[in-house]
Amino acid sequence: GDTQNYFGIEESINELAQLADTAGLMVVGSTYQKLASPNPRTYIGSGKVSEIKSAIHALGVETVIFDDELSAGQLRNLEKAFGGDVRVCDRTALILDIFNQRAATHEASLQAIFLVALAQMEYQLPRLTKMWTHLERQAGGKVKGMGEKQIEVDKRILRNQIGILRKELETVRKHRKQYRNRRFSVPVPVVSLVGYTNAGKSTLLNQLTGANVLAEDKLFATLDPTTRRVQMKNGKEFLLTDTVGFIQKLPTTLVAAFRATLEEISESSLLVHVVDISHPLSEQQIDAVDKVLSELDVLSIPRLMVWNKVDKSSDPQKVRLEAEKRDDVICISALNGDGLPEFCNAVQEKLKDSMVWVEALLP
Ligand code: GDP
Incomplete structure (x- = not known):
């Protein structure tokens, strides 16, 4: 239920289905719910969660996609609620996936590949922390501190990669600009x-x-x-x-x-x-x-x-x-x-x- 967009709920969901199709997924069904405000834990209400869970089992669903951006907590809670190997993702992750596939399979420029990688990492960074805190909690505090250390390592790796990408991009960008300047010498x-x-x-x-x-x-x-x-x-x-x-x-x-x-x-x-x-x-x-x-x-x-x-x-x-x-x-x-x-x-x-x-x- 995003309020600021021009598209109605059903129309936006139809487009989400088209995006899923572009990503190579087969869409077997869709549903929505009107709530005064999203449930902070699961985004949708608990009744809706059960309803989707039944559908998952009946239809053998592998992926559930939400049209709005979900927090790390919501992603995790939903995955837990649906159980099994069901993957939960949101519109942003799906679009980033598509860009990633396109960058890999078509002749995207170096710049496009960098941009997509960068956007994906920036999407992951805030979601990383919570994933590890979650694992730590699951282990019942037995590995206290381990998760934290791992978060730091992962974050450092990701930040380093982001830093490298940014530098590479700056170089590509300069070349493009020079190219454009040369182009502009001819009116x-x-x-x-x-x-x-x-x-x-x-x-x-x-x-x-x-x-x-x-x-x-x-x-x-x-x-x-x-x-x-x-x-x-x-x-x-x-x-x-x-x-x-x-x-x-x-x-x-x-x-x-x-x-x-x-x-x-x-x-x-x-x-x-x-x-x-x-x-x-x-x-x-x-x-x-x-x-x-x-x-x-x-x-x-x-x-x-x-x-x-x-x-x-x-x-x-x-x-x-x-x-x-x-x-x-x-x-x-x-x-x-x-x-x-x-x-x-x-x-x-x-x-x-x-x-x-x-x-x-x-x-
Ligand atoms: P882009 O994403 O804006 O670059 O769109 P594309 O050029 O890739 O076109 C998207 C789809 O629309 C392709 O399947 C095209 O064949 C189709 N398309 C583009 N122009 C026309 C048109 O004038 N008439 C029809 N019927 N289809 C078109």
Whole structure:
């Protein structure tokens, strides 16, 4: 029951199921409960705990995922209550898992791999202490002090690793910055694609440039910004950058970790906000993206809104009419290429101001 998010409970849980699917899990059921405030020990009430426990046995469930972030104590108590080898985790851990899988199996950059590892460690650090205190208590005080020593060792190892990663990241970051500076010596405007995860950013980039950026119907297919040069028929060109997809309740450790990567966004001349208009929650997704953009403090950069997957929407004609009513929206279908010339023209129009600005700087 998170109160600050734009998504209803069921919608958020549906998305959680999609995340689980992306992580390679098979979802067998879901449930929720309305409480005035979460139970401090188990997050959900004891009746709900029993209900889920029965379902676990009936269905042979291996993992139970909660949509909100759980404390170390809640994780432990739930695991104990469910018994057996049932793994309990939360949305944050699941997203970190996905990022980790993606970093391992796809061509993520060194930077992305570091960022994910860093975010995972930072998630683990506060949860480590309690795990060991728990083991100590379980042993009935016989090993008093041992757990404590072990915590210190583990924490030191983790902190060391975090320190090393931070340093490595700083180096990678400097290289990127140098690369960007060099890029800026040629006055080609940079256009960044932003949007909810799965909106179609990679597909659009592929269509426009013939680059083979991974496009998959999975959440978070893109882990690393990819930049390509787009040449227009009139000879003008711009650089198009794909970015990490956003999502509601994006773990704060990840937002912080990816802030460096998202620096590219802050240096763009134009942000193209790609929306999956066929998605029933497109409006909430737009809000979620705007929220991250405002966290990144980039709302002052000119923006162009693109409604993608018009072909997939139930009433394409209605969508087009709706877009026409607003002068700041372009309808496209990145998959089959519909509307891409219009899209390029709109980008050019929007860029005109910044182009003038760039040309004024030239000798
Ligand atoms: P990203 O996460 O924003 O980079 O999204 P992707 O480019 O990976 O696309 C997510 C999924 O949506 C893929 O399965 C694409 O094939 C699909 N997709 C993208 N654009 C369109 C479109 O215009 N129409 C339809 N029907 N599907 C699309």
